[in-house]
Amino acid sequence: MSAGSLPRILAVAKNAFREAVRDRVLYNLIVFVLLITASAIFLGELTAGQEARVIVNLGLTAMLIFGTFIAIFVGVSLVWKEIEKRTVYAIFSKPVGRGEYIIGKFIGLSATLLLNTIVMGVGVSLALLYVGNTSLAASIWPTVLLIFLELTIITAVAILFSSFSTPALSALLTFLVFVIGHFSTALRELSRDMASEAARLLFSGLYYIMPNFSHFSFATEAANGMTPNSAMLGGSIVYAVVYNIILITVTVVIFSRRNFK
Amino acid sequence: MEYAIEIKGLTKDYETGFWRKKKVRALEDLTLKVRRGIIFGFLGGNGAGKTTTIKTLMRLQFPTAGSATILGHDIADVQMHQRIGYCPENPYFYDYLTARELLSHFGELFGIPSSDRFDKCETLLGAVGLDPKDRGKQLRKFSKGMLQRVGLAQALLNDPEVVFFDEPMSGLDPVGRREIRELIAGLRDKGTTVFMSTHILADIEALCDEVAILRKGKLAAAGDLAELLAGHEGDRVLEVNVQSVRADAIQDEVDLIAGAELFQKPNGVAIQISDESDLEAVLAVTRRHGGSLISVQPVKQSLEDLFVNESND
Numbered sequence: 001m002s003a004g005s006l007p008r009i010l011a012v013a014k015n016a017f018r019e020a021v022r023d024r025v026l027y028n029l030i031v032f033v034l035l036i037t038a039s040a041i042f043l044g045e046l047t048a049g050q051e052a053r054v055i056v057n058l059g060l061t062a063m064l065i066f067g068t069f070i071a072i073f074v075g076v077s078l079v080w081k082e083i084e085k086r087t088v089y090a091i092f093s094k095p096v097g098r099g100e101y102i103i104g105k106f107i108g109l110s111a112t113l114l115l116n117t118i119v120m121g122v123g124v125s126l127a128l129l130y131v132g133n134t135s136l137a138a139s140i141w142p143t144v145l146l147i148f149l150e151l152t153i154i155t156a157v158a159i160l161f162s163s164f165s166t167p168a169l170s171a172l173l174t175f176l177v178f179v180i181g182h183f184s185t186a187l188r189e190l191s192r193d194m195a196s197e198a199a200r201l202l203f204s205g206l207y208y209i210m211p212n213f214s215h216f217s218f219a220t221e222a223a224n225g226m227t228p229n230s231a232m233l234g235g236s237i238v239y240a241v242v243y244n245i246i247l248i249t250v251t252v253v254i255f256s257r258r259n260f261k
Numbered sequence: 262m263e264y265a266i267e268i269k270g271l272t273k274d275y276e277t278g279f280w281r282k283k284k285v286r287a288l289e290d291l292t293l294k295v296r297r298g299i300i301f302g303f304l305g306g307n308g309a310g311k312t313t314t315i316k317t318l319m320r321l322q323f324p325t326a327g328s329a330t331i332l333g334h335d336i337a338d339v340q341m342h343q344r345i346g347y348c349p350e351n352p353y354f355y356d357y358l359t360a361r362e363l364l365s366h367f368g369e370l371f372g373i374p375s376s377d378r379f380d381k382c383e384t385l386l387g388a389v390g391l392d393p394k395d396r397g398k399q400l401r402k403f404s405k406g407m408l409q410r411v412g413l414a415q416a417l418l419n420d421p422e423v424v425f426f427d428e429p430m431s432g433l434d435p436v437g438r439r440e441i442r443e444l445i446a447g448l449r450d451k452g453t454t455v456f457m458s459t460h461i462l463a464d465i466e467a468l469c470d471e472v473a474i475l476r477k478g479k480l481a482a483a484g485d486l487a488e489l490l491a492g493h494e495g496d497r498v499l500e501v502n503v504q505s506v507r508a509d510a511i512q513d514e515v516d517l518i519a520g521a522e523l524f525q526k527p528n529g530v531a532i533q534i535s536d537e538s539d540l541e542a543v544l545a546v547t548r549r550h551g552g553s554l555i556s557v558q559p560v561k562q563s564l565e566d567l568f569v570n571e572s573n574d
Contacts, residue, residue, distance in 0.1 A: 002340070004372065011369035015355070022357040086353050090415060093319045093347035093425075094370045097339050259322040261275075 001099050008096050009104040016108025020074055025112060026119075028066050033123050035062060040127040052133035053223045056140055059124035060147060060219040066120070067113055067151040068178055074112070075158025076170035078105050083260055092260075099252040106159055106248055110152050117148045136225060142233055143222040149240035150216035154178055156247035157211070163255040177210060184212040215239050263333050265423045265454035266295040266318070270327035273313050287313040289478045290327070295456060295471070297422075300449050302465040302486070303458040304568055305475030311458040312350055314475075315427050319347050331423055343371065346421035350428045350458075352412030356401035360386060360411050363400060364418060371419045385414040390440045405432035413441060417448075424448065426457040430464055442467060462564045474568065482567070489567060498536070500560045501543050504529035506552030514546045533560055 020026070039058050040051070079102070082088045091101060121144040128137040157177050161170035180187065184207060191203035215236045218228050228236070273288040288310040295301045305311050316322045318329055320336055334341035354363050364382035373381060386396050389410040400408065409432045416424055429445065430438045438461075445468055448455050459465060465472060465486070473483035482489060508525040515523045520535030521543065529552060532543050544554065 007372060008370055011366060014369075015358075015366050019355065019357055086349065087355055089316075089319070089321055089349040090347070090352065090354060090367065090412075091370070092321055093342060093345070093349075094367060094419075095339050095342040095372075096370050257323075260316070261322075 001097060005097065005100050008100045009107065012091075012096070012101055012104025013107035013111065016078065016105050017111045020070075020109065020112040023074075025070055025074060026116060028070065029116065029119050029123075032062055032066055032120050036123045036127045040130050051131045052128055052136050055124060055127045055131065056136060056223040057219060059120070059127065060140065060143060060222060063117060063120045063124070063144065064147050064150065064219070067117060067147065068154055070113060070116060071109070071151050071154040072158050072171050072174045072178070074109055075155045076162045076167045076174060078109060079159060079162045079255070080165075080167050080170070083258075086260075088260055098256045098258075102159065102163070102252050102255055103248060106156060106244075109155050109159075113151045113155065114148055117144060117151065120144075139225060139227050140222050142227050143218045145233070146216040146218055146228065146236055149236055150213055153181075153211050153213075153240055153243055153247070156244045156251070160247050160251045160254075163251045163258070178213075180206065181211040181213040182217070184210060184214055211243055212239075263297070264294045265297045266293070266301075266329070266331050266456060268293040268314070268318075268327070268329040271314065271317060271324050271329055272326040273310075273317055273322065274325045287478055288317070291475075291478075291480055293473055293480065293483060295454065297454050298449065298452050299470040300445065300455040300457065300468045302469035302472040303456060303475070304460075304462075304465060304472055305458075305481075308477075309475040310478040311475055312427055313478075315347075315425050315456075315458060318425065343419065344422045346416035346419060346424040348409075348412040348416040348424075348426050348429060351405070351431060352408055354400050354408070354411065354415075357399060359399055360391060360396045360403075360414075363411065364415055367415050367418055373418070381418065382414075385417055386411075388417075388444060389414045390437065406434060406437055409433055410437070410441075413444070421453065423454040423456065426455065426459075428459055429457055430459060430461050438464070462568060466564050486564075490564065498560055499534050499540060499557060501532045501534070501540065501547070501557050502526070502529065502555040503532070503547040503552040504555050506530055506547055506550045510550050511546050511552075514549075515543070518542055518546075529555070 036055065036059055039055055082091070088101075092098070121141060124140060124144075125137040128134075128140075154174065154177075158170060158174045161173050165173070187203055187207040187210070191200050191207055194200040194203060215232075218226075218232075221228075269292055271288060271291040272286070274284045274286050276282045277285055287308075291310070291314060303311050303314070313322070317324050318331065318336055320339075329336045331341055332344055355366075358366065361379075361382055364385065365378050368378040368381060369375075383396075387393075391407060391410045391414070395403070395407060400411065403411070409429070413426070413429060416426065426445070429441060433441060442464060445455055445457070449470075457469075469486050471484060472486050472489065474481045506529055508523050508530045511530070512523060515521050515532060518534065518539050521539060522533045524531040524533070530547075532547075534540065534543060540557065547554070
């Protein structure tokens, strides 16, 4: 990495974003919009008076699930595909460091997810305005930010696995991290309750290594009109940034040693 | 003298197998120096180690042993890549981009200012003969030959001082080959060092100043092309091609000429002689048997002979 790294990182990021857009990744938004529109129109009537809460719950959950699918499926193939198709040959014969490339890819996919999340957030807000809940339409946004931060961690995990493994295995492993990350508290409790020392060490080790996505889970509270306080928001931002830096650093170390056949 | 490329003892092993890893040596102790401003041909059969060498120089693979410098800088120096170009064998690029977008993207990686990028890309795409109407098409719609042209264009984007072409004529039709041959010759005229691997010996003969021949990962021969060919020339100096005559009809008479050898050809015969003064005698024999002369030409050890000798022990 050098002083002139930034333009190259941004060039790689821009291209990764363009690839995702041209590969029709953002088409998921159509499904999302249909889902939200349908829920705004129909579900509200079924649950009389609770329509806004249903829209927020459904919208934010769908935002996380759709985003996770994109992060996993685009993330795991992002680097692998380039090695398989040999497009990396032309890239690394240019003055592009392997670290610059990985960081660029991460930023590019994160930007895609940011756009995706913002459009979905706007969709949920519009649905809330449609059912007449102006305050919720505004108060969901800090929670939307938390969801985006979680997606960046899933992206970094996917890219890490794809730097040394096949897409299928990487997708499976990333999905496992996603699931375990959501049961992080359970892991800690398990580590406390275990009788054997080895099991206790294993579960507490997993607890510390695996991302703790409870820092980013606020959908249920948001549906009740609550917003994360600044301490939670700030803590989650720092957590995501530090966690991503560690993951990307490990990825760069692995990727820098790779031979391309 | 600073060489464009200096390779010292470069060795590359591949590991094969999953559980029981076995080492396969693709390149062994390759030492080579390439002068600046020449076209250097890198020859060898399939699996001889040509692509392995180029990929190692491009830091796509790491050497097991040995070192190399390009323009005096270690190959691990990323910034040195600002001054070199590379077109891989059967190049493949982001197929969702158009040829223009791809070159523009690579231009960004080289730090070419956006104001210059468009003109630069258009000039290069023109130089490699890519039709203007194809430049805005996504690369997924490109034929192999068109991709090859894009590959050559992107290798020249930064006006490199040294350029590496791995099988640059691959996928091109005869007209395309001729155009690219002229392009490569033009690079030498500009002072660019060209390091090219190819299977097409005619291109080597037409273009290269120096060559190296690899055999099973080892250097078999290297040096000035003319000297290498001269060193391998045979005893015979002239070949007389005659039609409308059969070899068995004149065999006995040709045998009387010292150093002459007769070959049956589809429409006649070829007689190689070691002394120019025997030419009249050979012509007299063929005339007597009703043969008509097609050509008399000097016998030259072809690059093909050299290649076959050096690459198949």
